[in-house]
Amino acid sequence: MGVGGNFWDLLKPYARTEGFDFLRNKRVAVDLSFWIVQHETAIKNNARNPHLRLTFFRTISLFSKFGAFPVFIVDGTPSPLKSKARIARFFRSSGIDLPSLPVAIEGVSVERNHKFSKCVQECVELLELLGMPILRANGEAEALCAQLDSDGHVDACITADSDAFLFGAKCVIKCFCPNCKEPFECYNISDIEAGLGLKRRHLIAISLLVGNDHDIKGVQGIGLDTALRFVQAFSEDDVLNRLHAIGNGEISLFHRDINPADNCINLEESSPKSKPTHCSFCGHPGSKRAHLKFSCEYCTTSNDGGCMKKPEDFKCDCISCDMNRKQKKQEKLQNWLTKTCDKIKEEPNFPDKELIKMYLCPNHGLFSANDGPCISWGSPKTEMLVDFLAFHQHWDPSYIRQRMLPMLSTIFLRDMATCPIKCLLYGQYEFDSIKRVKIRYEYQFYEVMWKRAMCGDSSVIYAIQSNESDMQQEDVTEVDDLVDLLDESDMPMTQVANGCSFLLTDENMDLVSAAFPEKVDRFSQGMKELKRRKNSSSRPEWKEEIPASPESRSVQLNITNFYRSTKSQLQLEQGDELAKNSGNQGDGTLKVKRKVSSQNLPKSVRRRLLFN
Known part of the structure; x- marks a missing residue:
């Protein structure tokens, strides 16, 4: 399309x-x-x-x-150009030869x-x-x-x-x-x-060249790449006028007033009369005989033994060669423009003035x-x-009302943000609280709880019952759904707690903050308090059992003090054990032998023994 x-x-x-x-x-x-x-x-x-x-x-x-x-x-009513193009597209898809069809009556629209x-x-x-x-x-x-x-x-x-x-x-x-x-x-x-x-008129010119919904054929032999390169050679104000001039047969050489993307030169002013002689060995201006004994100004050698041999992909950078390359590039561009203009000129009634007028019309x-x-x-x-x-x-009426709830809640919150009056969602539910923050596709929503305020009639919204009856849930929940070709909206859920019925919907956080700022503040304070309780309850129990003086609290011991404290504690335990053994055996020599042997061990071994 x-x-x-x-x-x-x-x-x-x-x-x-x-x-x-x-x-x-x-x-x-x-x-x-x-x-x-x-x-x-x-x-x-x-x-x-x-x-x-x-x-x-x-x-x-x-x-x-x-x-x-x-x-x-x-x-609205399709234009005659669109109707004609639709008929041509239908017959083309049917495999019917278009030239054999009768010509459609001009100015007649087809419904x-x-x-x-x-x-x-x-x-x-x-x-x-x-x-x-x-x-x-x-x-x-x-x-x-x-x-x-x-x-x-x-x-x-x-x-x-x-x-x-x-x-x-x-x-x-x-x-x-x-x-x-x-x-x-x-x-x-x-x-x-x-x-x-490309600006607007450039795009219009491209559509005229390659075809569009109102003229499916365009110009024969011109594709998108050719059209793009052609329109880029003109300014926005001039491109449609050029197409008119080319269509009327007014083809100029283009080398005087064209402004192409590539920096080409004017052929008449800067083309050289004749190319000077170049050395066949080094490729620079001058004769080969003159370059045998002494190197030319373009070649830099360590000694005066002559010029260097040119590589296979050598290109001379002298002024004459540079001008010659630009001249060939300009001639190639000019030949391409001429061929493109010939194709445009062969197209009858090009460009369509009515089509251009329709695109530029200010009121549709x-x-x-x-x-x-x-x-x-x-x-x-x-x-x-x-x-x-x-x-x-x-569809069942309850199903329809379910699917409409996200739209109704959005309208309700917008009305409350602009004109806060006491009213109910769908005449049945009042804003109760914010349950949690839900993350969907990396975007955060508030999951809002709407409390059932009154008993309804036949228009009661019956939502699918949620299995979640526990109100103590995580404050942030991530939900990622697969892409659904049916593009269905989210299903609102219901929850029963303390004998009350609640409706759960996902709402925009800024919209809820504008409609019920006091509810948002209460939810934020509750989350801070819950986080504080979690942090306090997650502290390890062994920290509370270690006696510490007020000066040594929240101070980490260095490695030396840690080893000294651990070693002294173990020595006390070993001393108690030795005292017991000596009391039972009546022999004090065991304590002396163990003490002497432990002092003779290397320091690294003693450290390992302490940890074991």
Whole structure:
């Protein structure tokens, strides 16, 4: 989709991978058609209505887990150029010869596939029930996404259509993977400009040469590498005018006013008249006879025995040779430009003025450029949403309410941060406390406990019972899940303690701190107290049994004092044992013999005996 010729591969080296906080409290425009096509391709045969399933789960993840404010963009009526290109692409994939087809009537738009339009309409109904803003474009959704990004109404746009850069997008998120450490693959136009030297009009010129969604053929014989090298030879303001001039047959020599990347010279001013004679032995200017006895100025030898023999890959660095190489390089570039211009000239009606006008159009939405779009987020219509998904997906109402809880808790915390009033989550749960800090994909969350405040009716949320009934758990828990193609949101858990029912959800730490600062302070103090108790209880018992004076506490003995204290203690023990033996045997000679023998031993042996 977008610019042909593997355009994304050209931009791949300048992509960035961003983490969880990249879209926190930011607005992002989402190309809804891209999501639907992506979901249909991923799990077409694995789920009922995959466009509804993944739009539901992914919207909740984008809103609650990543803290973004999504704005969904829907395609409008396709332009005649897009309709014509779609027909040509269909017949090309069918193996039908394109020249044998009748020419499509100019200015006539072809409506989109009825089945696809139905999927889009069902997703729009789902998003409206979720309270998400939806805008309809005049033509292509990526065009309106790019306009919102360029005008500053959003901070990024999610689409896989590279045409977004041609319409003026500044930041494009091509890949969105909710269940990974770096879920966003971003392309910034500033990085592309710095790396490739390409700006918006350069990209438009490349799309005209290699093909795009509105003109799939482009110019015959010109690929992405050739197009890239060609447009880099011109400035942004001049590149489209040059294409117009070449298409009209106005081909110049280009060596006067071209500004290529390689530093070539002007052929008429600096080309030498004739190349001077060079020595065949050393390769430098001058005759071989003159270099036999004395070395030339370019050769440095220890004696005056003549010049040195040139190596195999020798290149002379004199002015004439350098100018000659530059001249050949310039001629080669000029011949290449001439051949490229001949290919462009042979293309009929090139470039398409309507296509360029569409790319440069400042307004692609159903609103005036002065007033701007009306973007606002509302609260989900929970019961209507439950009925909608129960009808289309055959889900149990309790399951739907479970999956909506992360979104409802995020909205609740945001409201409490801006306007702290006494209210309940979903009319049933009140904020009780913070249980622990959970680490997921190297990002920290608070696991919040919501206490059941009142008995509900038929709309009670039945969550899966947790096996964890012990409240004394570790303060930090790491959880890493595998990537789920269904992009399902996290399942809230329930816990029963002291006869009360609690609901457990993972919440953003900054959001909880803004909504309930006193709860966060209480949790932090509790963690400090728990850590202090752990440190005190983990001290070894033998330290408490050793008597120590107030002056010697927390003072480490050196090696000499350690040996002396240990030796004196052992000598006392040995003396007691010898006294007992002497009392039993009535012989005092054993004590004298042992004392004498121990003094005659080497010091190293005595140390080993002390430790044994």
